[in-house]
Amino acid sequence: MKAILISDYASDPSTLSPTTLPLPSPKPDEYLIRVTHCSPQHADILHAQGKHQNNNPKRGWCFPPFILGYDYAGIIHTLPEHGSHRGLRKGDRVFGAAIGAFAEYTCVPARAIRKVPDELSNETACAMSGQAVSYAAVVNVAHVKAGETVMVSGASGGLGSVCCMVAKALGAKVVALVGDGDKAKHMRQAMDVDLVVVQKGDWMKSVLEFTHGQGVDVMLDNTGMVNDAIRCLAYFGRIVILGFAARKGVMEDVKMNKLLLKSITVTGYRFGESGRRYPDDLQRIWDGYLDMMKSGRIQPLLFGNYSSLADVGRALKDLTERKVYGKIVVRVADELESVKL
Ligand SMILES: NC(=O)c1ccc[n+]([C@@H]2O[C@H](COP(=O)([O-])OP(=O)(O)OC[C@H]3O[C@@H](n4cnc5c(N)ncnc54)[C@H](OP(=O)(O)O)[C@@H]3O)[C@@H](O)[C@H]2O)c1
Structure with a gap:
């Protein structure tokens, strides 16, 4: 698969480009997702440069080599071997945030996956997943x-x-x-x-x-x-x-x-942290937020045109230069999404 790999921290993330890697192997409690969209943000710039708190040598967990990216939308390719599938099935459209999203496939744990409501596209879900x-x-x-x-x-x-x-x-x-x-x-x-x-x-x-x-x-x-x-x-x-x-x-x-x-x-x-401490409140927040999206009362403000993983570097450059208003969404495999819509 193609992915944006951080083998060494990159001082200028705009130079990043996709490389070819083997398909990732999900842990027994992870879903394997075919990524259709990803949404670069400032935290990705920090992760690429090694400046995010997650890269802290003492307290962090994210060190090279790793695949960059956080917000994603996609389609379930395989279900976890262990644990409840929470009503999710192979082929379902899903979205969330988990490190490794700038790739054609990514492995995500159950806490980082939500079903895209029928009323919404993967592009919309991806754009709104962090907000x-x-x-x-x-x-x-x-x-x-x-x-x-x-x-x-x-x-x-x-x-x-x-x-x-x-x-x-x-x-x-x-x-x-x-x-x-x-x-x-x-x-x-x-x-x-x-x-x-x-x-x-x-x-x-x-x-x-x-x-x-x-x-x-x-x-x-x-x-x-x-x-x-x-x-x-x-x-x-x-x-x-x-x-x-x-x-x-x-x-x-x-x-x-x-x-x-x-x-x-x-x-x-x-x-x-509020969500980790009060999961019931978190669920109510997501229900309310998705209801607003489903009824069309809020819609993402999409910026620019980024049509493949090769555009991730340009997206990170535009973010660094503060050109962006709203959200960038990079299309990774939109034809798969259109099959489902
Ligand atoms: N509280 C939480 O749980 C939580 C969760 C996620 C993120 N955050 C934090 O919330 C903040 C906003 O996140 P976001 O995802 O909305 O970020 P974002 O998309 O990068 O937006 C930040 C905005 O701040 C403005 N800005 C002013 N000075 C800036 C500077 N020196 N560098 C970059 N931007 C600057 C920019 O608008 P102009 O160029 O128009 O000024 C930019 O559009 C970040 O600090 C992030 O870490 C908090």
Whole structure:
């Protein structure tokens, strides 16, 4: 099969290209998946470079040689020898996230596999597989209500774009923060949000004008900008911290009195760990998220055209250069999907 192999960490992941490898052998509790789509993201760049926490020599588990990639959609090729098949059958369309996704075949454990609902394509499922965190942050953590104003940082990103969609689907007004004017132009055309603000100069003025001086009710922070969020927040405002994409590993200092003065609540949310600790809640989150997708209330914002594993390097380059808005999905074997649809 073809796959993107990391035999040594790659300082420039845009140079990566597929090589030919033997078909992987699933462990007794793993599914073998024929991959139809994969979705490169920033974590893949870090994994390729050896900079992800999973590559940490003391605490990590992901070391060369390994096949790169995380988010996938595909078709079950073989079922596990051991354990329950959870109603899944050979030939079912499935999606999830497990290391090794940039390949024609990948082995995944039961916890990393979900059935693609009949209403959705593999491409959609792949694009949305990493963003249940956004749904949970908006619905279960921030408890966004219709009529509230929600500001989203990193709104062009994977998490941010779905935060915007879910908040809009709930009837909130959405302010999307983006890094540059070009992206802002595309976002205004492609996304149903109420205000797109480029984070340059006196950008907070536009947010305060939009809210008639009141400030936003909720901030979903994907980039690490709590101090700026406090300035844009209404009294009794809520901040949910999801990520630090813009902080280059350096965290903010926040003056606690600023939280008190506006009665602000700040909540951190770590999706993976929450799901491991509270699997029933995780299932409810997935049910709600998939329902929104199945009813068409949220749809992926797809970026560019990436039609084979040979395009993974270009995808990683576009991500590094911050050209991407929404999600990249690479087609690996779409003809197999179309047979099933
Ligand atoms: N809490 C959780 O459980 C959880 C789960 C998954 C991911 N995360 C974290 O959430 C954050 C967002 O993830 P994502 O998948 O949405 O990432 P993403 O697709 O790369 O989007 C991040 C966005 O942040 C903006 N940004 C601002 N400064 C940046 C910089 N210096 N480098 C790169 N992007 C920058 C970019 O938009 P502009 O260029 O328009 O500014 C970009 O679109 C990441 O920090 C990720 O690690 C958290």
